[in-house]
Amino acid sequence: MEGVLHWVILGLLLVALLLYGFIPSERTRVRTALLFFVFSIVGLIAAAMLLSAGAGPDHFGYRTIRWAALLLCGIAIVNLASVVLFDILLKALLLQPPRILRDLLLAIAYIAIALVLLSRNGFDLTGIVATSAVITAVIGFSLADTLGNIMGGMALQMEHTIEVGDWINVDGMEGRVKEIRWRQTSIETRNWDTIVIPNSVLMKTRVSLLGHREGAPRQQRRWVYFNVDFRFAPTAVVSAVEAALRAEPIPNVASEPEPHCILTDFKDSYATYAARYWATDLAATDPTDSVVRTRIYAALRRAGIPPSIPAQSIFLTEQNESRRERKESAEVEHRLRALEDVELFRKLTPEERRELAARLTVAPFVPGEALTKQGAVAHWLYIIVQGSAEVHISMNGRSEKVATLKAGDFFGEMALMTGEPRRATVVAASDIVCYRLDKAAFQQTLARRPEIAEDISHVLARRRVELEAVREGLNEEALRRRADHAQGALLDKIREFFGLDAE
Ligand code: CMP
Helix, strand or coil, rough: HHHHHHHHHHHHHHHHHHHHHHCCCHHHCCCCCCCHHHHHHHEEEEHHHHCCCCCCCCCCCHHHHHHHHHHHHHHHHHHHHHHHHHHHHHHHHHCCCCCHHHHHHHHHHHHHHHHHHHHHHCCCCHHHHHHHHHHHHHHHHHCHHHHHHHHHHHHHHHHHCCCCCCCCHHHHHEEEEEEEEECCCECCCCCCCEEEEEEHHHHCCCEEEEECCCCCCCCCEEEEEEECCCCCCHHHHHHHHHHHHCCCCCCCCCCCCEEEEEEEEEECCEEEEEEEECCCCCHHHHHHHHHHHHHHHEEEEEEEECCCCCCCCEEEEEHHHHHHHHHHHHHHHHHHHHHHHHHHHCCCCCHHHHHHHHCCCEEECCCCCCEECCCCCCEEEEEEEEECCEEECCCCCCCCEEEECCCCCCCHHHHHHCCCCCEEEECCCCCEEEEEEEEEHHHHHHHHCHHHHHHHHHHHHHHHHHHHHHHCCCCHHHHHHHHHHHHHHHHHHHHHHHHHCCC
16 A cells, blocks of 8 residues: 555656646646645655554554645645646636636645545544534634635636626726735726725625626727817717717727717807717726827817817997897898899899898708608798708608708798698708798798799799609609699799789
8 A cells, every 4th residue: 555655656746747847837836736745755754664663553643644644645636636627628628717716626625635534544523523513603703704705706706797807997996807816806907006805895886897798899988078169060060070080090999889979068158079989998098088189179170160168258248229230230241142142032133132131030950950841831931051951752651852952042932832731851961051031021022023933933843843753753854844834834823822913
């Protein structure tokens, strides 16, 4: 038996040396195992010497030294076996169980070896089992916190809730998980601090895993706020910023989802916006925010939009008749210039145009908003002064685009002149500014200048046929013939509706 043991120890020494050479990451463990072997051999030699010096096999000293030597040998074997199992076999199978599992298995193996050796040495284990319940209770009470931490550590590692390398937020502290140990977990913050958090705390408090979403790459959404004066249209601000953020890739900014800009609030004298992007490196969020801010600044400058700083101004203006008149006439001049660009009103004298301008109201819309809706009752004629709109008709439950209208075009004449409901839906395709003319003012203009009604009837006839063409799928020739025919009939209808005399 003793001879076999020596051979076993020798074989293990050889294995230990091989592991020491080939598994550098576990050298400390193998070195400790080797040391234990050496002690074990020394112990066994000492025991043999005691035996040969006349001590019997039941001699206390002999038995204790031999037991200790065998325990050391067992511990060394278990350690070497763990290296073979975890670092060679499981690694080859691409399995990587948590470190805590390995430690736990080792501890159980140590206890098992100690117990087996004790019982082989004639120790009564029932006594140990009986007292172990008391000891467990005592340990349980005195080490409640420590055990809580250890259980927390085990749960964290077994369930892989948090892993080394994850970015977490615990009670407002953000950092990258550096290591998860039996009792505590340490995180490294962006300020180069290391925070040690007891595992029991991690189990009890709410922990946010930053930039973590099932099936998505690790990236976190960031908000970069800025303010712009009310005078600048939100659509212009949003599109300038989005174009700048998407033009060339920014390091550490994800391309999917794309960065974008939103209008977040209206304040006293400015609107607040946020550019949102997804940061791919959570360690460098501040510098990336800075690059994004720089791009926003340049984009706004290029678009002629100065970033606004929150400030409060109190404007004191003396309201008197002359000031009011001045303001009104400036506005009418503005409208007048817009009317000059509209073909339809070129026939009016400057004085007539001025009167018309005074009756106009300004109506801005943003992309996607409907200016008129198919089937609705009409109140206004619209003149586009800035931007563009699309004309859509809906039929059989689907919507079809018929035409695009731009600055200088008018629309809404069909329903207004025939008394029928709106024939189509007109939707803003960009930021758009229109002037609206109410039906009564329009009627007065037509009564004064019946030739305008005729002009409009041409446009109206063409548009109506275009609508029918889309609805019925007509070709160019059929379209033209129908337009000629429709125009005469329409003019009569318009005259009748407005009570105009035929020339
Ligand atoms: P109305 O029917 O009052 O409201 C919808 C408006 O869309 C309509 O008047 C026209 O001014 C406009 N519209 C309809 N068809 C066309 C078209 N083919 N081209 C341009 N504008 C159109």
